[in-house]
Amino acid sequence: MSEHHEIVFRSDVTVELVRHQASDADVIFAARVSTQGEQTLEGAAAGEQATERDRGLINYLMRDRHGSPFEHNSLTFYVQAPIFVFREFMRHRIASYNEESGRYRELRPVFYVPGPERKLVQVGKPGAYEFEDGTSEQHQMAVDEIKAACTAGYEAYTRMLDAGIAREVARVSLPVSLYSSMYVTMNARSLMNFLSLRTTREGTHFPSFPQREIEMVAEKMEAFWEPLMPMTAETFNANGRVAP
Amino acid sequence: MSEHHEIVFRSDVTVELVRHQASDADVIFAARVSTQGEQTLEGAAAGEQATERDRGLINYLMRDRHGSPFEHNSLTFYVQAPIFVFREFMRHRIASYNEESGRYRELRPVFYVPGPERKLVQVGKPGAYEFEDGTSEQHQMAVDEIKAACTAGYEAYTRMLDAGIAREVARVSLPVSLYSSMYVTMNARSLMNFLSLRTTREGTHFPSFPQREIEMVAEKMEAFWEPLMPMTAETFNANGRVAP
Amino acid sequence: MSEHHEIVFRSDVTVELVRHQASDADVIFAARVSTQGEQTLEGAAAGEQATERDRGLINYLMRDRHGSPFEHNSLTFYVQAPIFVFREFMRHRIASYNEESGRYRELRPVFYVPGPERKLVQVGKPGAYEFEDGTSEQHQMAVDEIKAACTAGYEAYTRMLDAGIAREVARVSLPVSLYSSMYVTMNARSLMNFLSLRTTREGTHFPSFPQREIEMVAEKMEAFWEPLMPMTAETFNANGRVAP
Amino acid sequence: MSEHHEIVFRSDVTVELVRHQASDADVIFAARVSTQGEQTLEGAAAGEQATERDRGLINYLMRDRHGSPFEHNSLTFYVQAPIFVFREFMRHRIASYNEESGRYRELRPVFYVPGPERKLVQVGKPGAYEFEDGTSEQHQMAVDEIKAACTAGYEAYTRMLDAGIAREVARVSLPVSLYSSMYVTMNARSLMNFLSLRTTREGTHFPSFPQREIEMVAEKMEAFWEPLMPMTAETFNANGRVAP
Structure with a gap:
């Protein structure tokens, strides 16, 4: 027998920073091992912080694409x-994922509908789409259609569960607007690559046009990361938001 | 205006081997560079084939988990x-993917329904589920429910497109039973890892219980691969189907 | 002008655990997101510890090769x-490295010589070598030869530096017994893979015959890791020391 | 008893393209699966070539950093x-390596000495070194010193082998100028990343200052690759030689 849950519709995303070990100082210590060898260890062990004169080194690493010093840290998000x-998201291969499984648990009916600020009308050509606001009728129509389709898919799902069909089969009727949840762990280098491709970069050397919904996730991840590694974030922005 | 397509329901998967450069001989040459250095190059350049006496070397590499000689090859599948x-599938990170995009094209209405041989009833505990045949009523019910949900989702999709909603928004109403297509490129080591986790291994050191539908893909991939690298495939099986 | 340093000969290796965020509890939380979705977040945020009844779940993950829950953690070693x-070491690709650079700094004259306990005589065939103690004459001879070669190489290096030759050129005269230093960051899954290949496993399904000197590094890394993730380490051992 | 080999000194590197499956057409087909789905398969199977109007698509992929279409190909080099x-070289992790082993075979005495055109004198600061020609006395001195150190190291090696010391121990006396050999397999995306970091890029957004000897390897690899994927190579150059 399936559990009984009210269908919920949302237009936002949730990002929590579960665990982190990330600081500008770690970038500095990893980079200095190149030039100073064992002497860096003492500073690292003593918990020294990055100082103003370290900013230039971080900027140099970012600009000249010495990426490895940005890898000795770890951030775990719950999304x-x-x-x-x-x-x-999972096309990004330099990351660790554990996601809620529709094989192992009954899925909760939480679905996405576009919020009023979501631009709904696409103009232009592939690779350079621009989005414009839809009319309020278009927005209402999209919300109504998506709600109806999600409801139909979810009701089919629960009826199949009630009839004894395995969860992994029944779930195939559920739309891709269904919310899922995962832990994802990345280092700052991989995170910067993610941000470079999943936030909008216009007017830079390498423009990027992500879908708005993944950008919403990326923006929340960046908001957690930026205060942890402020010099790294600043030089990432100053160098066109291209990951080293 | 959306294109008009009849909804199609399928119960199978398609795998084509688009391109490949994979042979047992390459495993041998890569392994022999360890012990023979430059002398191996001539054999490789001359297109020498693996011989019976090479079987032992391949078995040794597999058993002792010397994985790198199995990487100097490439198979591109269209799925x-x-x-x-x-x-x-895309949780496998040592692979290259390009998939059809619902942002860039209108998606065709092809959906999965379980075939008559699909075991529909799940018994046992997480991690050791077993599946049993459902009744014919259960099967018919599942097919009917899934078809109805897919039809509802697809009709919502086309109505949204017709109303000028962007493809990337309209698609959120489509269920996960929708077929997609991709190119995936892997080397034999990564393929063996995929096979080890996505085909059923019972009674081995490391059992595996994949969902049947990805196993159907894995079986077709294996059928293409096995004749290309018969000694590698044989020793993979002989060593418990654990990738090196 | 080169700096003046006394030549030092060592027979051991140094491993420090610089930074870590690794616990059995993180494995549990990452695994439970599959079956419990959002409910796991509270436990993780509250710093809950793994309990006795979690041991079974960790063992199941290890045995059935569900590797991803072992990735949401991070250990940084200085070696x-x-x-x-x-x-x-650097053939292990799922890791982050920053090493002392002979291009950017003058290298210190610290060299390896085998200690008295190092087995020096190799018998058997490739892939199944065994090592036996050498005679004390053999040991003395090896130490003397290596010391003389290292001294010759280092003196050539300093004379070239004194003559104005660039460090990156002069260093080519230095032998591979020269000590270097690095930061390496890994997660527990990658670390277990490293340990499985770089420590001796005899009598297991998948034997391993590492060179003794890298095994010395691996043993020290394992000694730091084991108390941080005792259940993971225990089940790793109980399942033949094959990484999931 | 060690084999007897004359010591050889070289100043160049060897690169052979052993095997390859790489063309601009594959980039096109992989990219088109996004927008055309299954229709691309026929073109790929029919061996269609990239045409002039495909150049724009390749340039767009490179500029906007859509990297995955450049991964469905494979090049195996012997170096x-x-x-x-x-x-x-082996710090590049997205590649497959098999290298000659000093544990499994007796190493041949081939060593590197800088050729007459090698700039020997380093000026400037770390990260922005410049190199100048040395005097002919400096060059002769460097060659003599390196030859003497290599000879001393190699003679120690052979004497230890003759005394029954295991190869894996005796080799520690050999300098890093010793030639080794390997097979390395990469896809074009990874190769472009290698080229971007291991060839000199001055005056670009992201400058690069590799050591000359690895640049010699990179240049030879690039010379093999460029005619196989001419449009990809051209757009790589036109976009500042930053890998997508």
Whole structure:
């Protein structure tokens, strides 16, 4: 017998920073091992912080694409977002993922609908799409259609569960607007690569046009990361937001 | 205006081997560079084939987990399967993917329904589920429910497109039973790891219980690969189907 | 002008655990997101510890090769070992490295010589070598030869530096017994893979015959890791020391 | 008893392209699966070539950093170069390596000495070194010193082998100028990343200052690759030689 849950519709995403060990000082210590060998260890062990004169070194590493010093750190996020967002997210291979499983548990009916600020009308050509606001009728129509489809998919799911069909089969009727949840662990280098491709960069050397919903996740991740590694974040921005 | 397509329901998956450069001989040459240095190059350049006496070397590499000689080859597959299969597939990070995009094109209405041989009833505990045949009523019910949900989702999709909603928004109403297509490129080591986790291994040191639909993809991939690298495939099986 | 340093000969290796965020509890929380979704977050945030009843779950993950829950953690080691050890170490690709650079700094004359307990005589065939103690004459002879070669190489290096030759050129005269230093960051899954290949496993399904000097590094790394993740380490051992 | 070999000194590197499956057409087909789905398969199977109008698509992929279409190809190189070059090379983790082993075979006495055109004198600061020609006295001195150190190291090696010391121990006396050999397999995306960091890029957004000897390897690899994927190579150059 399936559990009984009210269907919930959301237009936002959830990002929590569960665990982290990330600081500008670690970038400095990792970089200095190149030039100073064992002497860096004492500073690292003593918990020394990055200082103003370290800013130049971090900027140099970023600009000249010495990426490895940005890897000796770790951030674990807990993310709740629709499946269509996770599909894009998990194309990033330098990361660790554990996601809620529709094989092992009954899925909760939480679905995405576009919020009023979501631009709904696409103009232009592939690779350089621009989005414009839809009319309020268009927005209402999209919300109504998506709600109806999600409801139909979820009701089919629960009826199949009630009829004894395995969860992994029944779930195939659920739309990609369904929310899932995962832990994802990345280092700052991989995170910067993620941010470079999943936030909008216009007018830079390498423009980027992510789907808005994954950008919402990326922006929340960046908001957690930036105060942990302020010099790294600043030089990342100053160098066109291209990951080293 | 959306294109008009009849909804198609399938219960199988498509795998094509688009391109490959994979042979037992390459494993041998890569392994022999360890012990013979430059002398191996001539054999490799001359297109020498693996011989019976090479079988022992391949078995030794597999058993002692010397994995790198199995990496100097490449297989590119074209796969058509439902989104819920691709979601599992793309968790394999040592591979290259390009998938059809719901942002860049209008998606065709091809959906998965379980075939008559699909075991539908799950018994046992997480991690050691077993599946049993459902009744014919259960099967018919599952097919009917899934078809109805897919039809509802697809009709919502086309109505949104017709109303001028962007493809990337409208698609959120589509269920994970929708077929997608991709190119995936792997080397034999990564393929063996995929096979070890996505085909059933019972009674081995490391059992595996994949969902049947990704196993169908894995079996077709294995059928293409096995004749290309018969000694590698044989020793993979002989060593418990654990990738080196 | 080169700096003046006394030549030092060592027979050991140095491993420090600089930074870590690794616990059995993180494995549990990452695994439980599959079956419990968002409910796991509270436990993780509250710093809950792994309990006795979690041992079974960790063992199941290890045995069935569900590797991803072992990735949401991070260990940074500082290692000093000879170049020939680093050459083997850096073949492990799922790790982050920053090493002392002979291009950016003058290298210190610290060299490896085998200690009295190092077995010096190799018998058997490739892939199944065994080592036996050498005679004390053999040991003395090896130490003397290596010391003389290192001294010759280092004196050539300093004379070239004194003559104005660039460090990156002068260093080519230095032997692979030279000690280097690095930061290496790994997660527990990658570390277990490293340990499985770089410590001796005899009588297991998948035997391993590492060179003794890298095994010395691996043993020290394992000694730091084991108390941080005791259940993970225990089940790793109980399952043949094959990484999931 | 060690084999008897004359010591050889070289100043160049060897690169052979052993095997390859790489073309601009594959980039096109992989990219088009995003927008055309299954229709691309026929073109790929029919061996269609990239045409002039595909150049724009390749340039767009490069500029906007859509990297994955550049991964569905494979190049296997056989490289002979000094150990100090291999040490830098193997820091590139998205590649497959098999290298000659000093544990499994007796190493041949081939060593690197700088050629007359090698700039020997380093000026400037770390990260922005410039090199100037040395005097002919400096060059002669460097060659003599390196030859003497290599000869001393190699003679120690052979004497230890003759005394029954295991190869893996005796080799520690050998300098990093010793030539080794390996097979390395990469896809074009990883190769472009290698080229971007291991060839000199001055006056670009992201400058690069590799050691000359690894640049010699990179240049030879690039010379093999460029005619196989001419549009990819051209757009790589046109976009500042930053890998997508």
